[in-house]
Amino acid sequence: MSDQPESLAALEAAVDAIRTDAEARLATAPDAAAVEALRHAVLGRSGDLTALLRGIGRLSPDERPTAGAAANAARVALEAAIADRLTALGSRELDQRLAAERVDMTGPGRPWRVGHLHPLMTVERELREIFHGFGFEVYEGPEIESDLMNFELLNIPPDHPSRDLWDTLYVAEPGSVESGPPRPAHDGTILRTHTSPTQIRAMRELAPPIRVLTPGRCFRYEAVDASHGFEFFQIEGLVVDRETNLADLKGMLEEFARAMFGEGTTTRFRPGYYPFTEPSVAFDIGCLVCGGPGCPACSHTGWMTILGAGMVHPVVLRNGGFDPDEYQGYAFGMGLDRLTLLRHAIPDLRLLMSADLRFLEQFSGGR
């Protein structure tokens, strides 16, 4: 090529010029792509410095090594300068990212929303705690029951009013819903109307002495109002042992009332009737609102009924697999919903199932 230097001095000057120019452009290269383009233009196969080296052959043989060394020194220097520039550009990019993504670690944290138990469950736990202290263990049963367990084995005869279609939610016979008016399932599958069927299950499964507490959801075909729901919770208790008697039951329930409602709680037993206990009692506490004289909350009686109880009926003991001459037991059942209303002075049962946070958040303190 005609512009190839003809002398060593000219070649060295050309190498210097290329190097100075390249270094100046490098210093202002805005990003890694610009640096790569420069590398290509100067050091690449058809770059300026490479082209210059090709002209070395024109020099005299004794000049060639000096020229080659000069060109090579320039290449090495430029490669180092390119590496430096890339490093500088990289750390600048990093600085920019760090500035953009900056997090103020000293700022206050965002508070977590912490949930809490539903008031029904808080009261249920309280009951479990109290009865745990009396030696009871929790024993749960299914919410879908058989007519046999729910009624028959509990000494509730077929014509008993609680079996009435008005009370019991029957599971439909498969297929009957599609083909006309639904019929109750032929195998007597129902939604349990109380937790008492668990008595039979516990007696059949556990060995005496039995002391079980069954909390659970129950269902009845009810017109819903401030004190009735079609879905509600009960807590059932059962004790089976030798020489168990009514005095044990009374003492235990009085202790329970004091643990639940306070030391000064007054109590009374009244005769009651349940098909699965004999004798049966109703257990009342002194009205929590008026304390005795009578008010609308206690229907002006001064008393509030909190549970039903009694000695397990011999027929039920036998159905559970026990000889009533050898074993006796007592049982009790209470409505968790009602206890929760009493505990927190809630006026309407429907609030419990409303899923209304304005209501529920009042109980975040729990217990």
Ligand code: DAH
């Ligand atoms: N199962 C009864 C009901 O639903 C409550 C009950 C009463 C349970 C007396 C018992 C009991 O275990 O002894 O109304």
